Structure formats: C-alpha cells, structure tokens
Amino acid sequence: xxxxxxxxxxxxxxxxxxxxxxxxxxxxxxxxxxxxxxxxxxxxxxxxxxxxxxxxxxxxxxxxxxxxxxxxxxxxxxxxxxxxxxxxxxxxxxxxxxxxxxxxxxxxxxxxxxxxxxxxxxxxxxxxxxxxxxxxxxxxxxxxxxxxxxxxxxxxxxxxxxxxxxxxxxxxxxxxxxxxxxxxxxxxxxxxxxxxxxxxxxxxxxxxxxxxxxxxxxxxxxxxxxxxxxxxxxxxxxxxxxxxxxxxxxxxxxxxxxxxxxxxxxxxxxxxxxxxxxxxxxxxxxxxxxxxxxxxxxxxxxxxxxxxxxxxxxxxxx
Amino acid sequence: xxxxxxxxxxxxxxxxxxxxxxxxxxxxxxxxxxxxxxxxxxxxxxxxxxxxxxxxxxxxxxxxxxxxxxxxxxxxxxxxxxxxxxxxxxxxxxxxxxxxxxxxxxxxxxxxxxxxxxxxxxxxxxxxxxxxxxxxxxxxxxxxxxxxxxxxxxxxxxxxxxxxxxxxxxxxxxxxxxxxxxxxxxxxxxxxxxxxxxxxxxxxxxxxxxxxxxxxxxxxxxxxxxxxxxxxxxxxxxxxxxxxxxxxxxxxxxxxxxxxxxxxxxxxxxxxxxxxxxxxxxxxxxxxxxxxxxxxxxxxxxxxxxxxxxxxxxxxxxxxxxxxxxxxxxxxxxxxxxxxx
Numbered sequence: 001x002x003x004x005x006x007x008x009x010x011x012x013x014x015x016x017x018x019x020x021x022x023x024x025x026x027x028x029x030x031x032x033x034x035x036x037x038x039x040x041x042x043x044x045x046x047x048x049x050x051x052x053x054x055x056x057x058x059x060x061x062x063x064x065x066x067x068x069x070x071x072x073x074x075x076x077x078x079x080x081x082x083x084x085x086x087x088x089x090x091x092x093x094x095x096x097x098x099x100x101x102x103x104x105x106x107x108x109x110x111x112x113x114x115x116x117x118x119x120x121x122x123x124x125x126x127x128x129x130x131x132x133x134x135x136x137x138x139x140x141x142x143x144x145x146x147x148x149x150x151x152x153x154x155x156x157x158x159x160x161x162x163x164x165x166x167x168x169x170x171x172x173x174x175x176x177x178x179x180x181x182x183x184x185x186x187x188x189x190x191x192x193x194x195x196x197x198x199x200x201x202x203x204x205x206x207x208x209x210x211x212x213x214x215x216x217x218x219x220x221x222x223x224x225x226x227x228x229x230x231x232x233x234x235x236x237x238x239x240x241x242x243x244x245x246x247x248x249x250x251x252x253x254x255x256x257x258x259x260x261x262x263x264x265x266x267x268x269x270x271x272x273x274x275x276x277x278x279x280x281x282x283x284x285x286x287x288x289x290x291x292x293x294x295x296x297x298x299x300x301x302x303x304x305x306x307x308x309x310x311x312x313x314x315x316x317x318x
Numbered sequence: 319x320x321x322x323x324x325x326x327x328x329x330x331x332x333x334x335x336x337x338x339x340x341x342x343x344x345x346x347x348x349x350x351x352x353x354x355x356x357x358x359x360x361x362x363x364x365x366x367x368x369x370x371x372x373x374x375x376x377x378x379x380x381x382x383x384x385x386x387x388x389x390x391x392x393x394x395x396x397x398x399x400x401x402x403x404x405x406x407x408x409x410x411x412x413x414x415x416x417x418x419x420x421x422x423x424x425x426x427x428x429x430x431x432x433x434x435x436x437x438x439x440x441x442x443x444x445x446x447x448x449x450x451x452x453x454x455x456x457x458x459x460x461x462x463x464x465x466x467x468x469x470x471x472x473x474x475x476x477x478x479x480x481x482x483x484x485x486x487x488x489x490x491x492x493x494x495x496x497x498x499x500x501x502x503x504x505x506x507x508x509x510x511x512x513x514x515x516x517x518x519x520x521x522x523x524x525x526x527x528x529x530x531x532x533x534x535x536x537x538x539x540x541x542x543x544x545x546x547x548x549x550x551x552x553x554x555x556x557x558x559x560x561x562x563x564x565x566x567x568x569x570x571x572x573x574x575x576x577x578x579x580x581x582x583x584x585x586x587x588x589x590x591x592x593x594x595x596x597x598x599x600x601x602x603x604x605x606x607x608x609x610x611x612x613x614x615x616x617x618x619x620x621x622x623x624x625x626x627x628x629x630x631x632x633x634x635x636x637x638x639x640x641x642x643x644x645x646x647x648x649x650x651x652x653x654x655x656x657x658x659x
Contacts, residue, residue: 044507044509044510045478045507151596181363181534182362182535182575182578182579183362183574183593186578189590193589208507208508211581212580214580248509249509252511254515254540255537255540255541256576257540257581258541258560258564259561262541266512268513272477272479272480272510
C-alpha cells in the first residue's frame with residue numbers, strides 16, 4: 001500500500017449568503033488520497049466538487065474539518081510549512097482563457113510561482129521556464145508571447161506548465177479538458193498521464209465526463225450535494241456501482257456505438273439536483289431515487305465498506 | 319431520391335469580414351433533410367456547423383458576415399432570396415431553433431408563459447384564452463411539472479434543464495416541420511442531457527418533426543441520428559448513415575474523432591489515440607484538404623488540390639483523396655489501421 005499523501009477529515013465548506021442563508025457546498029468529506037494515484041471526482045454541477053478542490057488548494061478556508069498533508073494538519077502549520085504546502089500542491093483550472101493573465105508573457109506566467117517561492121536565481125528560473133515548456137510539449141521560443149496568441153489546447157499546456165514549474169507533488173485538475181475540443185482533449189489527457197509517470201505526481205482529477213474519468217483514474221469518488229456517496233477502485237465502481245445515483249449516472253452516459261446505444265437501458269432519474277440551500281433530513285438523493293424508502297429519512301451519513309475497497313453511503317447497506 | 323426533400327442546403331459559402339481579412343467560415347456546404355428525419359452535424363469549434371445552420375433562419379450577422387453563394391431551399395423555396403417578411407413567417411413556425419444556452423435565448427424580463435404566448439400570437443390568430451390553454455398544453459408536452467405555476471415564473475427561476483424544456487416548448491409551439499437544435503445539451507449535466515434527448519426523440523416520433531442536431535461530440539448522437547454530416551474547417555468531410563459513420567468511417571478525420579474519445583470499455587493502459595496539431599486558421603484557407611496538415615495518411619496532392627466528393631458506398635460521400643484510384647496503396651494503409659473496440 002502506498003503512503004497517504006492527503007487526508008480529508010470531516011471537511012466542510014459553507015458559504016454565507018445574504019439574508020442569513022447558508023450555501024452548504026461541501027459537507028463532511030472524509031477521504032484519503034495516496035501518493036502517486038489519480039483520484040477521479042465526479043458529480044453534476046452544483047455537487048461541490050470544484051469547491052472541494054479549491055478548499056484543498058487553500059483558495060477557500062474550510063468551515064470545519066481538517067486537511068492533513070503528509071501527516072501534518074494544514075491548520076497547524078507554521079508559515080514556512082504552509083508555504084511549502086502551497087508549493088507542493090498546485091491547481092489547473094477548467095478554462096484556460098480566464099485562468100491566464102492576458103498581460104503577462106509566457107515567461108512571466110510560468111516564472112511567477114518560482115519568484116513567489118524564491119526558487120533559484122534569475123538565470124536558473126529562466127532555465128526552469130524553458131525546461132517546463134519542453135515538458136508540456138511547447139517550444140521554448142514562445143517565452144515572449146502572450147496567452148491570447150495560443151489556441152485552447154496550447155493554453156491548457158501553459159496552465160499545466162505554470163503548475164509544474166515549482167515541482168509540485170500534488171495537482172488538483174479541475175475539469176482541465178471540458179473547455180477543449182474533442183480532438184484536443186486526448187492530447188491533454190495523454191500529457192497529464194505522461195507527466196504523472198515521469199514525475200510521480202498525485203492527481204485529484206475533477207470532471208463530469210465519466211468516460212474520461214474512467215480512463216484516467218485509479219479510484220473514483222461520486223459526489224452528490226456536498227457529500228461523497230460512493231468511493232471505489234475504478235474498475236469496481238464502473239463494473240459494480242452500488243449507489244442508485246451512481247447507477248443512474250453511469251446508465252445515462254451515451255455510448256458512441258449505434259447498436260449498443262439503441263439498446264442502452266437507462267435507469268431514469270426524474271427531476272434535477274435540488275437547491276443546496278435547503279437541506280432535507282436524511283439522504284439528499286431520496287427525492288429523485290427510484291428505490292427510496294421510509295428509512296432514507298434517517299440515513300446515517302456514513303460511507304459503509306461493502307467489500308473490495310468499495311464504500312457506499314446508502315440505507316441499502318445500513 | 320424517392321422521398322421529397324424538406325430542406326436542402328446547396329453550395330453554401332459564408333465569409334466574415336474582419337480587420338485581419340476575410341474568414342471563410344463555411345465553404346461550398348451541401349446537405350439535406352427529409353421529412354421526419356434526424357440528422358446530426360458534427361464538428362469542433364470553428365468547423366462551420368453553427369454558421370451554416372444559422373443561415374437557414376437568416377440569423378447570419380450581416381455585416382460582418384456575407385453569404386457569398388448558395389441556396390437554402392425549404393420545400394423548394396429559396397430562403398436566401400425570399401423577403402424578410404416571408405422569412406419571419408417561416409422561421410419560428412415552420413422551422414424553429416433551440417440553442418446551447420437557454421438563459422441567453424430567453425428574455426429575462428418576461429414571464430415564461432408570456433414568451434410562449436408571444437410566439438403563438440405572432441404566427442396564428444388566437445384569443446388570449448386559446449393561447450393560455452395552448453401554453454399549458456406545451457408545458458405538459460415537454461414535461462415541465464406544475465405548468466400553471468411555471469408559466470407565471472421568470473427564466474431565472476428555472477433550472478438549466480427546465481429552461482431548455484421551456485425553449486423546446488417555444489420551438490414546438492407552432493408544430494414546426496424542422497427543429498434545429500444547436501448543442502442543446504452541452505451546458506447540461508449527463509442525467510439532464512439524457513432527459514432532453516429522450517424528449518427530443520419523443521417529439522420527433524409523435525409529431526414527425528425533422529431534427530437537425532448540431533454537436534461537437536460524436537458520442538451523444540449514436541442513438542438519435544439517422545444520418546451524420548461531419549464538418550471540419552468549413553467543409554463537409556463526410557456524410558453517411560449513422561451506422562456507416564460509426565462502424566465504417568471513410569474519412570481519416572472521422573476515424574480520428576471516433577478514436578479520440580475513450581469508450582467506457584477502453585483499456586486505460588493504452589494511450590489515447592489523438593489527432594495531433596490544431597485546426598487551420600480560416601483567414602488563410604489551405605489550398606488542398608484542410609485536414610491534410612494533421613492527417614496520418616496525407617499525400618502530396620492533399621496539400622495541393624481539394625479533393626472532389628467520392629462515394630465509397632451508397633448513401634455516403636467523403637471529401638478525401640484516398641478514394642481516388644491513384645491512391646490505392648495509401649488507402650490500403652488506412653483500411654488496415656488498428657481500430658479500437
């Protein structure tokens with residue numbers, strides 16, 4: 001078993017809105033991520049997956065709970081340790097059109113992290129910029145250009161280079177391919193996989209495209225309204241989904257094969273994800289669940305081990 | 319063709335004038351649609367799929383756009399040549415359209431019910447009572463629960479999926495013969511996407527509405543379309559029946575697109591097959607095939623001269639030199655490629 005690199009303990013992130021309303025984006029997440037793995041996080045919009053990624057990166061302060069990095073609680077880190085944590089942990093965003101400062105050259109974009117962390121002399125920083133550009137498959141002669149001179153796929157390579165420059169160990173990939181064209185998505189996914197092999201990176205890969213998540217991840221977690229409802233090894237989860245929501249989600253993926261697609265049996269779930277502002281007692285999926293029963297009103301918020309490293313939060317197993 | 323054509327787009331060429339020069343967004347595009355048929359136009363951003371379908375309803379912004387050539391025949395009538403009045407009679411009643419982002423296509427300051435009734439009044443003589451009743455019917459048709467409450471609400475009170483249903487209700491208001499759906503589910507989650515596709519299938523079955531489905535994702539249309547038109551850099555690269563395009567793609571671009579998406583059955587240890595490079599910039603249209611730069615099978619002629627359309631099998635056309643008699647060796651290489659699945 002590999003070492004745990006990141007442990008989330010009862011992690012919570014609530015946003016306070018006007019008129020005293022509280023948006024409970026992330027509620028009580030318990031999760032271990034192991035060194036060198038890719039953990040895929042899926043869920044529909046509004047389920048809290050991006051908020052979780054940003055809270056881990058430290059963009060948001062958690063409302064409650066702990067983020068433990070390499071055995072150390074980030075809340076109790078001193079300034080030095082915290083800075084190191086922020087260097088080790090980088091993030092790539094969905095939209096490379098808004099995540100890169102249009103007024104900075106490629107060199108400035110990539111070297112920014114090196115400067116913030118005081119890594120190397122000016123000369124060394126320059127070399128690191130060249131090195132990183134090559135790593136992501138861009139020509140070093142681009143250093144004086146601006147982001148708008150690049151295509152979407154190239155911009156996403158720049159965003160990756162920016163994250164890699166400071167030699168991180170853990171990267172939160174927040175929907176890194178959803179804004180790209182199909183023929184470009186594959187290039188970026190291959191790059192992300194190659195970099196992991198070469199540099200031994202750990203990924204939290206957030207996405208809503210389940211076939212891509214299946215392709216890239218080792219383990220997968222499914223989120224619904226701020227909670228993880230199912231976690232398992234990739235093969236196990238896709239072959240043997242246990243939570244009714246996961247089952248419905250998997251059955252609604254269109255298959256790019258006409259004969260199979262015409263026969264596809266869907267588990268239809270009606271309606272849409274309810275507002276995260278109004279919480280109902282018990283299981284939050286029960287309003288759409290085809291198997292909901294009375295005891296779902298009192299479901300314990302617990303991921304139960306159903307064997308084979310497979311965890312499910314559902315009254316079926318309680 | 320035994321069956322008459324409902325809509326024919328012929329030799330359509332559209333350019334946009336920009337400060338940098340003319341961008342040739344759509345070049346000599348042809349496709350047609352029969353009554354009750356579902357076709358999918360598949361292409362990446364910049365392929366011209368939206369520009370060519372917007373022209374059907376006269377939605378091309380002119381200027382900067384210019385329709386350089388072509389005809390769009392709806393039941394034999396050229397929509398590009400008819401009066402603005404006639405076009406507005408046709409659009410919204412005989413041909414209607416839904417868009418990717420329902421929030422920007424609905425009026426945020428108007429109740430949804432009034433927006434639906436506005437369309438009804440525009441195209442048919444109806445009393446207020448009749449239109450109110452029909453609006454209720456339409457809400458039921460597209461599966462919006464509690465239609466009475468919903469009709470009195472504003473678009474921002476609707477979720478994304480419900481907004482798209484409301485858009486579909488408006489599009490279906492006058493029982494159109496053609497429904498153009500431009501990436502109708504791209505902004506939606508998978509479970510909602512499948513609900514919307516189910517709805518579109520039902521409408522097509524119940525009302526015999528022909529549908530043009532525009533999408534960037536070949537993955538979503540396998541169960542929906544009868545025929546597929548694949549576009550790239552302003553050109554139709556391939557057209558064929560759905561089964562043919564998925565199981566026997568004849569164009570290297572189509573084959574590449576199909577392999578670039580991992581299927582759920584794919585082995586993750588294998589590297590994803592990708593199409594290297596990026597689409598050409600249409601300020602400078604390449605002399606030959608626009609895909610030649612990225613094509614594994616490109617030959618010298620591909621970069622020099624545009625191919626004609628070849629017909630490797632009935633009902634299919636392909637814009638590729640591989641099907642010329644002189645290219646049999648390269649063609650054999652393409653046919654022998656390793657196919658996933």
